[in-house]
Amino acid sequence: MRISRHAETIWHFIFMVTVLVMVFPIIYAFGMSFKPLEDAYNNVLNILPINASLENYRTLFASLPVLKITMNTFVVASVATVFKLVTSFLAAYAFVYFKFKGKEVIYFLLIGTIFIPFTVTMIPNYLIISEIGMLDSVWGVILPQLADAVGIFLIHQAMKNIPGSLIEVARLDNMGHGRIMKDIVLPLVRPAVTSVGIWFFIGTWNEFVWPVLVLKTTENYTLPLALQMFISSEGGTNFTVAMAVSVITMIIPLILYLSFQKYIIGTFTSSGIK
Amino acid sequence: MSSLTAARRMLQINRENAIGYLLLVPSIIIFAVFTFWPIIYTVYLSFFDWNMISPTKEYVGLKNYIEVLSDPKTYRILGNTFLYIALLLVINCAIPYIFAFVIDIVLKKYKNFYKSALFLPAFISLVVGSILFTWMLNPVSGPLAIVFGWIGLEIPNWSKAEGWIIVVLSLITSWKIFGYNFILLYASINGISREIIEAAKLDNIPLWRIFIQIILPMSSATGIYVFIITIVQSLQYVFTPVKVVSQGGPDYASSNLIYHAYHEAFVVYRTGHSATLSIITMALFLLLLFLEFKFVERGVYYEN
Numbered sequence: 143m144r145i146s147r148h149a150e151t152i153w154h155f156i157f158m159v160t161v162l163v164m165v166f167p168i169i170y171a172f173g174m175s176f177k178p179l180e181d182a183y184n185n186v187l188n189i190l191p192i193n194a195s196l197e198n199y200r201t202l203f204a205s206l207p208v209l210k211i212t213m214n215t216f217v218v219a220s221v222a223t224v225f226k227l228v229t230s231f232l233a234a235y236a237f238v239y240f241k242f243k244g245k246e247v248i249y250f251l252l253i254g255t256i257f258i259p260f261t262v263t264m265i266p267n268y269l270i271i272s273e274i275g276m277l278d279s280v281w282g283v284i285l286p287q288l289a290d291a292v293g294i295f296l297i298h299q300a301m302k303n304i305p306g307s308l309i310e311v312a313r314l315d316n317m318g319h320g321r322i323m324k325d326i327v328l329p330l331v332r333p334a335v336t337s338v339g340i341w342f343f344i345g346t347w348n349e350f351v352w353p354v355l356v357l358k359t360t361e362n363y364t365l366p367l368a369l370q371m372f373i374s375s376e377g378g379t380n381f382t383v384a385m386a387v388s389v390i391t392m393i394i395p396l397i398l399y400l401s402f403q404k405y406i407i408g409t410f411t412s413s414g415i416k
Numbered sequence: 417m418s419s420l421t422a423a424r425r426m427l428q429i430n431r432e433n434a435i436g437y438l439l440l441v442p443s444i445i446i447f448a449v450f451t452f453w454p455i456i457y458t459v460y461l462s463f464f465d466w467n468m469i470s471p472t473k474e475y476v477g478l479k480n481y482i483e484v485l486s487d488p489k490t491y492r493i494l495g496n497t498f499l500y501i502a503l504l505l506v507i508n509c510a511i512p513y514i515f516a517f518v519i520d521i522v523l524k525k526y527k528n529f530y531k532s533a534l535f536l537p538a539f540i541s542l543v544v545g546s547i548l549f550t551w552m553l554n555p556v557s558g559p560l561a562i563v564f565g566w567i568g569l570e571i572p573n574w575s576k577a578e579g580w581i582i583v584v585l586s587l588i589t590s591w592k593i594f595g596y597n598f599i600l601l602y603a604s605i606n607g608i609s610r611e612i613i614e615a616a617k618l619d620n621i622p623l624w625r626i627f628i629q630i631i632l633p634m635s636s637a638t639g640i641y642v643f644i645i646t647i648v649q650s651l652q653y654v655f656t657p658v659k660v661v662s663q664g665g666p667d668y669a670s671s672n673l674i675y676h677a678y679h680e681a682f683v684v685y686r687t688g689h690s691a692t693l694s695i696i697t698m699a700l701f702l703l704l705l706f707l708e709f710k711f712v713e714r715g716v717y718y719e720n
Contacts, residue, residue: 149623153518154526160515161533164591167548168540170559174551186559229446232439240436252443255451257648257701261677261694265461265468265687266454289446319435348541350656355682366543370660373547381551388544399539403532410596411603 168392175199175385182382198386206368207361208390214280215364219347222287226342227335230293235323237294238301239309255291260351268355278358287346293338296409300334301327337409340402344395365391455698461691468687480688484696489668490676496582497651497672503586504593504650509643512598517627520605521613531602535595542592542656549588550575550661578669581662585670588657593650597642604638605631644708648701673697 170189174182175198177191185192202208237249267286276282304327312322328335350366357363360371369391372384399406462480464473484490515534519527537545555561555571564571574580608631616626632639655674658664664671664679671679673693681690 150522150524153522157515157519157523157526157530161530164537164595165533167545167552167591168536170552171544171548183557186557186562229442233443236436236439240433240439242433242436245436248440248444251452252447255447257644257705258451258455259648259674259694259697259701260652261674261681261690262458262698263451263454264678264694265681265691266457267450269468270449270454286446286450289443291447294443344539348539348543350541350543350659351652354659366541369541369543369547373550373660381547384547385551388547392540392544395539395541396536399536403535407531407535407599410599411606 171385171388174382175389177382179382198382201383202386210361211363211365211368212390214362215347218280218283218364219343222284222346223339223342225288226290226293227339229289230297230338231335233294234297234301235327237298252291253295264355271356277356278362280362282356283353283364286352290342293342296338297331297334300331304330333405334409337402337406340398340406344398347395458691458694461687462695464688466687467685468681469685476688480692484689484692492668493671493673493676496670499582500586500651500654500672501647503583504590504646505643507586507590508593508597508650509646512594513601513639514627515598516601516605517631520602521626522623531599535599537591538593538595540592542589542653543660545591546588546657546660549584549591553584575662576666578666581666581670585654585657585661589650589653593646593653597646600638600642601635604635608634640708644705647704
């Protein structure tokens with residue numbers, strides 16, 4: 143059967159419209175962040191500003207410690223990512239290359255946490271962080287996120303694809319597990335580890351729910367929390383400045399995604415849910 | 417010391433597998449402290465009256481459960497929760513399934529472009545998404561309202577309208593999660609042997625039948641995974657637009673079980689009610705997982 147050109151054209155149209163809905167707001171936000179307030183309301187349909195100005199960014203930098211907030215976001219995202227990668231890698235290695243009692247149960251319990259709603263853990267976690275004096279600190283945001291079930295799962299899937307004989311030969315050569323990890327397994331799963339790392343970094347960079355509970359003062363905020371300040375139901379929403387914060391919040395994730403998209407899409411399409 | 421030896425014997429720890437356990441220790445400690453213990457403690461809190469500040473908690477037995485289950489608000493929020501689930505399943509499970517099929521089987525050009533563009537919002541903060549769409553869909557001055565105005569259509573004042581608010585917040589959430597589900601489903605469909613599909617095409621079997629009789633059964637493992645994460649994860653993702661855009665309003669019309677549990681704990685400081693709502697939510701999720709394992713899993717096709 144040949145797929146009719148007609149049907150193909152219609153589907154291209156549907157995909158284009160969907161892409162437009164997904165991507166247009168992002169492009170629009172970039173333009174709007176350079177529009178003066180009147181321009182934003184009078185020339186709504188112009189994506190590009192008529193009188194481009196840095197006014198919104200100036201207002202933003204004058205009213206918020208933007209650099210400090212960006213730095214906080216960076217610290218949370220990078221520290222959490224490094225720890226999640228290390229703990230996930232070690233756990234995945236144990237699950238793939240060791241036989242021990244209770245392995246299946248432990249794996250099932252850890253992966254099962256993906257399906258636990260966060261509200262079930264939020265009050266006790268808040269109390270723990272409060273108890274150890276980490277409220278209103280980026281470290282309080284980071285601490286519960288040093289391990290990750292999705293990371294264990296994805297790296298586990300990648301390691302399973304390495305032929306077992308490779309590891310057996312290395313063991314027969316009396317190679318230690320540390321060296322096997324570093325010299326054999328890590329190089330082979332590096333693409334997966336890289337994209338999982340980028341996924342973690344962007345995920346924690348964008349995180350909102352947990353930081354909203356932990357962080358109280360503006361100068362300890364991460365970018366998504368700072369952004370939320372500019373849209374309040376109690377009036378005073380300044381959309382043009384909000385767009386400027388949006389641009390600052392999404393610029394790093396956008397650059398990372400656009401530079402590594404082949405890698406990332408590859409990892410998600412090859413890991414498979416089996 | 418003897419108990420340690422006993423434990424060691426029970427788990428049959430020897431030099432070889434001891435390293436295995438050791439490698440799991442970091443993950444297990446984090447999960448024990450920040451996931452498993454909290455679950456138990458939340459169950460415990462659901463039997464107490466507490467406001468998170470007072471030094472004493474009062475044991476009240478099942479009072480929180482009775483109060484939550486006899487509160488008409490709870491049923492309203494439960495109804496909202498199911499409405500969110502229904503909308504999110506259509507937008508983020510059914511539609512991406514069809515899209516993934518079409519991009520793999522029907523389309524020949526621009527495939528990589530579509531994949532990249534549709535996956536892109538998954539990497540952007542949902543707070544950003546909430547703000548962008550609040551502006552795009554602003555019923556008075558937003559771009560869509562102006563374009564609609566040309567053809568005499570109006571955008572409802574959705575932030576004040578029951579029903580509409582859930583539709584809009586679901587759309588914002590979908591913007592973020594659509595691409596991830598799409599990519600997973602695409603991967604699964606793309607992994608199906610081409611020969612089967614080509615043979616079916618040669619036999620002139622219409623595309624919709626190929627989709628239902630070949631693609632759906634052969635990608636069902638991923639399909640069910642996406643179905644479940646859409647319910648479990650998306651309900652949590654909805655929290656962000658609810659918090660940023662509506663705070664559950666107007667009059668609880670956009671609140672769901674997750675947001676309501678947050679609201680009870682951190683806005684009105686009724687820890688017992690919040691814990692009770694969370695336990696009920698978790699019970700619903702677990703029931704769903706159980707049903708999945710019991711009834712659906714048997715018919716699932718696993719490639720390996």
